[in-house]
Amino acid sequence: MPISRGTRSHKAVGAALPLFLAAAALTACGGNADGGSSADGKVAGDISFQTWNLRANYKDYFNGLIARFEKEYPDTKVRWIDQPADHYADKLSADAAGGTLPDVVNVSPDLAYPLAKAGVLVNLDKEPASTKYKDEYTPEAWQANEMPGLNGGYAFPWYLNTGPLFYNRALFAQAGLDPDKPPRTYDELFADANTMARHSGGRVATLAATPAIEDFGRYGVRLMNADATEFTYNEPRGVELLTRYKQLYDNGALDAQALTNGPEESGQKFLEQKVAMNPGSAHDLSNFKENAPTLYKNLGIADAPNNTGHPNMYVMGLGINNGSRHKPAAIAFAYFVTDRQNQESVAHKVAIFPSTRGSLDEPYWTKDDGTDEGRVRVAAAKILKGAVNYTPVVMSDEMKTVLQNQVALALQGRKSPKQALDDAVARGDELLKQG
Amino acid sequence: MTRVWGRVLRYVVLLAVLVITVGPFLWQLSTSLKGRTEDIYTFPPRLLPRHPTLGNYKGVADIVPVWSYALNSLTVAVANVVTNLVGASLAGYALARLRFRGRGAATLAFVLALLVPLESIVIAQLTLMRQLGLNNTLIAVVLPGCVGAMNVLLMRDAFGHLPYETEEAAVIDGAGVWQRFARISLPSVKGTLAVVAVFSFMGSWDDFLWPLIVLSDSSKFTLTVGLNYLHGTFSSNQRLVAAGTVIAVAPLVVMFACLQRYFFRGVAEGSVKG
Numbered sequence: 001m002p003i004s005r006g007t008r009s010h011k012a013v014g015a016a017l018p019l020f021l022a023a024a025a026l027t028a029c030g031g032n033a034d035g036g037s038s039a040d041g042k043v044a045g046d047i048s049f050q051t052w053n054l055r056a057n058y059k060d061y062f063n064g065l066i067a068r069f070e071k072e073y074p075d076t077k078v079r080w081i082d083q084p085a086d087h088y089a090d091k092l093s094a095d096a097a098g099g100t101l102p103d104v105v106n107v108s109p110d111l112a113y114p115l116a117k118a119g120v121l122v123n124l125d126k127e128p129a130s131t132k133y134k135d136e137y138t139p140e141a142w143q144a145n146e147m148p149g150l151n152g153g154y155a156f157p158w159y160l161n162t163g164p165l166f167y168n169r170a171l172f173a174q175a176g177l178d179p180d181k182p183p184r185t186y187d188e189l190f191a192d193a194n195t196m197a198r199h200s201g202g203r204v205a206t207l208a209a210t211p212a213i214e215d216f217g218r219y220g221v222r223l224m225n226a227d228a229t230e231f232t233y234n235e236p237r238g239v240e241l242l243t244r245y246k247q248l249y250d251n252g253a254l255d256a257q258a259l260t261n262g263p264e265e266s267g268q269k270f271l272e273q274k275v276a277m278n279p280g281s282a283h284d285l286s287n288f289k290e291n292a293p294t295l296y297k298n299l300g301i302a303d304a305p306n307n308t309g310h311p312n313m314y315v316m317g318l319g320i321n322n323g324s325r326h327k328p329a330a331i332a333f334a335y336f337v338t339d340r341q342n343q344e345s346v347a348h349k350v351a352i353f354p355s356t357r358g359s360l361d362e363p364y365w366t367k368d369d370g371t372d373e374g375r376v377r378v379a380a381a382k383i384l385k386g387a388v389n390y391t392p393v394v395m396s397d398e399m400k401t402v403l404q405n406q407v408a409l410a411l412q413g414r415k416s417p418k419q420a421l422d423d424a425v426a427r428g429d430e431l432l433k434q435g
Numbered sequence: 436m437t438r439v440w441g442r443v444l445r446y447v448v449l450l451a452v453l454v455i456t457v458g459p460f461l462w463q464l465s466t467s468l469k470g471r472t473e474d475i476y477t478f479p480p481r482l483l484p485r486h487p488t489l490g491n492y493k494g495v496a497d498i499v500p501v502w503s504y505a506l507n508s509l510t511v512a513v514a515n516v517v518t519n520l521v522g523a524s525l526a527g528y529a530l531a532r533l534r535f536r537g538r539g540a541a542t543l544a545f546v547l548a549l550l551v552p553l554e555s556i557v558i559a560q561l562t563l564m565r566q567l568g569l570n571n572t573l574i575a576v577v578l579p580g581c582v583g584a585m586n587v588l589l590m591r592d593a594f595g596h597l598p599y600e601t602e603e604a605a606v607i608d609g610a611g612v613w614q615r616f617a618r619i620s621l622p623s624v625k626g627t628l629a630v631v632a633v634f635s636f637m638g639s640w641d642d643f644l645w646p647l648i649v650l651s652d653s654s655k656f657t658l659t660v661g662l663n664y665l666h667g668t669f670s671s672n673q674r675l676v677a678a679g680t681v682i683a684v685a686p687l688v689v690m691f692a693c694l695q696r697y698f699f700r701g702v703a704e705g706s707v708k709g
Contacts, residue, residue, distance in 0.1 A: 053663075053664065053666070055653065055664055056498045056499070056664045056665065057498075081651055081652070081653065082653060082664075083647075084647065084656075084660055084661070084663030084664050084666075085663055085664075085666040086643070086647075086663050086666075087643070087644060087647055090557075090644065090647075090648065091647055091648055094557060094558055094561050094648045095648075095651075097558045097561070097562070098558065098561040098562050098565055098570075099562075099565070100561075100565065100570065100651065102651075290471070290672055291474070291672070291673055292474050293472055293473075293474060294474050295474070
């Protein structure tokens with residue numbers, strides 16, 4: 001049916017995702033039986049290595065990396081596959097179900113969870129060949145890949161990412177706010193946002209997006225119970241945050257399209273200079289420079305506020321396929337890519353951060369070299385000490401959408417914040433039980 | 436006087452629709468021509484680039500092997516058009532004209548096939564291709580869509596609307612089924628054939644999910660999948676993305692321009708006048 005296939009509806013795919021995962025879970029049980037090789041043994045054989053959308057800019061880096069690995073272990077051969085940005089989760093689950101998952105795969109914790117649960121990924125805490133490397137990574141990074149209820153880490157920590165809150169100095173000045181004094185706490189943030197809305201008559205919003213799960217986490221809301229079986233973000237703290245966002249929305253301090261904006265749309269609003277603040281990543285600087293040179297001249301950088309003392313971070317990892325025929329080689333290669341030297345070298349190329357212990361104490365991440373990039377890099381590296389990945393790994397995209405929709409209803413005033421969060425939690429718990 | 440106003444209103448509405456349909460494409464075209472020093476996201480938007488350049492098109496070719504992807508896409512799309520034209524017209528003629536046991540059930544099967552969303556069978560398709568030893572080949576990309584159920588029904592409808600009398604006349608003159616199909620009926624449904632050709636070309640040219648899932652070797656990617664690389668993980672240059680979009684859309688525009696004469700004739704044609 002070429003006609004229906006031609007429409008690329010993200011919604012339809014999102015709805016079909018649970019189906020994929022169910023299928024993945026089913027076949028993986030069978031897949032385990034034919035099983036892969038033992039993890040101990042000689043590092044040899046042909047393995048495949050899959051990254052997520054890194055080919056365009058880092059082709060030479062990875063080819064060099066693979067060449068060095070093959071030189072160190074002459075009996076191995078690594079085939080590098082890079083997947084495009086969209087539908088990566090679908091590709092992973094289809095491959096897991098079809099038995100075509102590469103030996104080493106690039107996953108974030110939320111992508112790793114369904115795979116780990118289906119038994120497709122190696123539990124690195126169970127294999128002596130991989131546990132011996134555990135101490136080389138920061139404990140927070142290793143923990144980020146530990147799956148609740150599955151006793152162990154399922155991916156070698158790779159690069160980390162966090163970022164400051166970027167703000168538009170020109171818009172701050174226009175609203176009579178001091179561009180040198182960005183908000184540092186939630187109270188200041190909400191106060192400045194309301195001032196901005198008043199001064200611009202609602203034309204300039206301060207924030208472009210509704211609060212997502214990591215925002216609740218940063219605000220100090222307990223997101224889940226200890227064994228990750230139930231959501232708890234409807235506690236009074238969570239209701240308080242949503243109530244404050246409701247005030248912002250009513251005052252015009254949130255972008256008019258905030259209810260449907262995703263991270264990409266919010267970023268775009270910030271580039272259009274219609275929104276004064278946006279949380280970003282260290283590597284966004286190049287994006288600003290490239291796509292909005294005028295904004296770049298007026299760019300201010302502030303720490304994103306949090307009530308917990310722990311900023312938020314995002315983690316990428318490398319998982320090992322349980323069905324791999326050359327597990328020792330796959331583990332050796334995943335470790336090779338994520339070891340201290342190689343992580344630091346890739347982090348010198350793009351503004352991401354190594355997850356290996358001690359790396360962030362290097363002068364590159366502690367000494368400000370006077371450039372904007374240097375300033376953001378050092379600030380972000382500082383944030384990363386003690387940063388945690390707030391997003392619960394069991395929270396699927398569908399559960400995130402449930403929260404987003406309920407938040408939207410609350411902001412529109414069609415439900416009280418308390419009711420909206422109660423409903424989101426109830427639906428989220430239901431989905432958790434099905435999963 | 437009212438006639439003048441009616442005409443003005445008609446043009447205003449037509450212009451509005453033109454802006455809505457063509458606007459986004461012009462916007463992409465303009466973005467793809469903008470130089471590196473220009474703001475892309477200005478408000479109000481600026482349609483004419485200040486420093487027009489073709490450098491972004493070269494940039495696309497530097498990041499992805501765009502010509503080899505385009506060749507892959509073209510191979511898949513042309514194969515899809517041919518298989519759909521042949522398969523759908525044969526099946527459509529059989530459903531419309533031949534009498535055989537289970538004709539109703541066969542028609543129903545095609546209607547039901549329309550209701551199955553790709554997403555729900557994609558894993559089964561992938562496992563099937565793997566068992567056939569075809570995964571990671573362009574044949575696997577073509578195969579599931581090679582005879583679209585929708586196209587079969589379109590052709591059935593087109594053949595069904597032809598007057599029986601012409602075929603009866605042909606029967607009296609001694610024409611067999613094949614002759615009636617090829618000489619009498621097929622030339623009368625050129626419009627629908629063009630519709631099927633355009634739809635299957637577009638469908639396979641725009642297809643994303645299935646090629647992504649069945650292909651793992653990036654040298655075999657089709658254009659839509661390959662161009663997705665332009666959304667870099669750490670930085671995304673909208674000018675390059677826009678240039679990629681224009682490259683991807685251009686063949687569709689050409690294809691439509693060539694076939695539009697037949698396309699609009701549609702299914703409304705017949706072999707007997709009056």
